[in-house]
Amino acid sequence: xxxxxxLGILRGQVTAIMGPSGTGKTTLLRLITGQLQAGAxxxxxxxxDVSRLDRRELYAMRRRMGMxxxxxxxxxxxxxxxxxxxxxxxxxxxxxxLVRTIVLTKLQAVGLRGAARLRPQExxxxxxxxxxxxxxxxxxxxxxxxxxxxxxxxxxSMGVVLRLIRSLNDALGISSVVVTHDVNEISQIADxxxxxxxxxVVASGTPSELREHPSPIxxxxxxxxxxxxxxxxxxxxxxxxxxxDRTEVA
Amino acid sequence: xxxLAQELLGSLAxxxxxxxxxxxxxxxxxxxxxxxxxRPRLVVEQIYNAGALSLVIIMxxxxxxxxxxxxxxxxxxxxxxSEESLGMGAAxxxxxxxxxxxxxxxxxxxxxxxxxxxxxxxxxxxQISAMEIMAVDPMRRVVVPRFLGGVIAMPLxxxxxxxxxxxxxxxxxxxxxxxxxxxxxxxxxxxxxxxxVREGLLKGLAFGVACSLIxxxxxxxxxxxxxxxxxxxxxxxVISAVVTLVLDYILTAIML
Numbered sequence: 001x002x003x004x005x006x007l008g009i010l011r012g013q014v015t016a017i018m019g020p021s022g023t024g025k026t027t028l029l030r031l032i033t034g035q036l037q038a039g040a041x042x043x044x045x046x047x048x049d050v051s052r053l054d055r056r057e058l059y060a061m062r063r064r065m066g067m068x069x070x071x072x073x074x075x076x077x078x079x080x081x082x083x084x085x086x087x088x089x090x091x092x093x094x095x096x097x098l099v100r101t102i103v104l105t106k107l108q109a110v111g112l113r114g115a116a117r118l119r120p121q122e123x124x125x126x127x128x129x130x131x132x133x134x135x136x137x138x139x140x141x142x143x144x145x146x147x148x149x150x151x152x153x154x155x156x157s158m159g160v161v162l163r164l165i166r167s168l169n170d171a172l173g174i175s176s177v178v179v180t181h182d183v184n185e186i187s188q189i190a191d192x193x194x195x196x197x198x199x200x201v202v203a204s205g206t207p208s209e210l211r212e213h214p215s216p217i218x219x220x221x222x223x224x225x226x227x228x229x230x231x232x233x234x235x236x237x238x239x240x241x242x243x244x245d246r247t248e249v250a
Numbered sequence: 251x252x253x254l255a256q257e258l259l260g261s262l263a264x265x266x267x268x269x270x271x272x273x274x275x276x277x278x279x280x281x282x283x284x285x286x287x288x289r290p291r292l293v294v295e296q297i298y299n300a301g302a303l304s305l306v307i308i309m310x311x312x313x314x315x316x317x318x319x320x321x322x323x324x325x326x327x328x329x330x331x332s333e334e335s336l337g338m339g340a341a342x343x344x345x346x347x348x349x350x351x352x353x354x355x356x357x358x359x360x361x362x363x364x365x366x367x368x369x370x371x372x373x374x375x376x377q378i379s380a381m382e383i384m385a386v387d388p389m390r391r392v393v394v395p396r397f398l399g400g401v402i403a404m405p406l407x408x409x410x411x412x413x414x415x416x417x418x419x420x421x422x423x424x425x426x427x428x429x430x431x432x433x434x435x436x437x438x439x440x441x442x443x444x445x446x447v448r449e450g451l452l453k454g455l456a457f458g459v460a461c462s463l464i465x466x467x468x469x470x471x472x473x474x475x476x477x478x479x480x481x482x483x484x485x486x487x488v489i490s491a492v493v494t495l496v497l498d499y500i501l502t503a504i505m506l
Binding site: 033035059060062063065066067069070071073074075076086087090091132135139 | 371372375376377379380381382383384385386387391
């Protein structure tokens with residue numbers, strides 16, 4: 001999937017990873033978290049090769065990470081409060097009063113303290129995403145990974161999530177990696193952006209540097225153009241010929 | 251001919267691969283059982299889900315199986331003039347065969363499918379992946395408590411099924427067809443030994459291990475799509491039914 005891919009995530013920054021569908025952005029996140037292992041090359045987190053960690057070391061590393069899944073991935077048999085409390089209950093033997101305080105603080109940060117006793121089924125997409133964000137930061141991670149955090153959100157929810165990513169990054173002093181298609185939105189908060197295509201980085205820099213980039217792929221992606229090096233159509237036989245072909249049924 | 255041989259070899263390879271996967275999975279589940287028992291709340295929750303929530307179907311089916319057994323048994327025994335042996339015959343057949351086997355088939359259809367579809371949906375909606383990212387082992391947190399819940403619930407459900415079925419036999423045999431009540435119970439008490447009860451409950455336990463393991467394996471390894479979850483659920487019922495009947499033959503041959 002990747003060929004000669006080389007990118008770095010700087011501490012304390014919001015790094016955006018963009019690119020056309022199917023370029024492996026989510027795969028890259030899975031490589032960082034160790035859910036997938038690279039066939040070749042290295043993925044280093046704080047200088048340690050993720051693929052060389054044993055299970056115990058991998059889990060220790062993941063405790064210092066948080067990840068926001070595209071659909072939230074909330075545990076459907078637990079309510080909002082218990083979802084956020086889940087990592088605390090699994091990893092830390094804290095008094096119930098302290099767990100309550102931490103969970104309410106995180107829910108307040110994402111504006112959903114009042115929804116603590118709702119079930120995941122009762123939440124809108126945007127709310128579910130914010131609960132998942134509260135859960136991702138409950139263990140005070142050093143690295144937060146976001147997989148398509150804006151997909152399917154209305155403009156209000158999108159604005160809220162966008163501001164949350166930036167404010168949490170700055171307030172908690174963490175590093176954030178955001179995989180997204182939403183160029184305009186992420187450009188407002190990203191310190192550094194990478195555009196992937198064909199399994200490699202085709203451009204990197206600040207959002208304004210990317211807009212001035214000479215590469216036609218970058219130009220096509222940043223401006224959302226149908227025509228360009230990245231074809232809109234999946235490879236297919238000649239359109240006219242296929243329509244006229246009476247022997248082909250389906 | 252070569253194509254057929256290749257297809258057969260391919261099927262054999264896939265079967266062996268699945269068998270290997272199931273063996274690794276089983277070892278992993280068994281290894282984590284002691285740790286899971288240290289968090290009894292999770293296991294108790296699953297005993298409730300697999301056991302208490304199956305009670306209605308188990309009791310209803312038990313009652314009707316018992317009533318049918320009463321009718322058929324009475325008809326058969328009447329031909330030899332020994333209707334009074336109805337209690338004994340029904341109790342032995344329920345304890346040794348019908349009770350554990352029918353309970354296992356019902357368990358696979360109710361609790362087994364619920365387990366498989368729940369785990370499959372958790373996989374499809376990234377809940378399993380989310381746990382892994384949170385450094386929580388889904389085997390220990392999700393799979394093993396469900397397995398243990400099923401294993402503990404099955405013998406209990408078997409006991410309930412047999413008890414209710416015996417009530418059904420008595421209802422039809424004694425109350426409806428007029429078999430002498432004293433003879434019915436005394437012959438049963440005279441013939442049934444503790445070993446028969448133990449055999450029934452042991453079979454229940456063995457079927458519980460098999461059905462729960464198949465359900466959690468199929469659910470946990472389901473393809474993360476709606477179709478994949480559906481297939482896993484169907485496979486759970488089919489494989490559980492076949493394994494229950496094969497296992498029943500093996501256990502009967504050993505215990506006789």
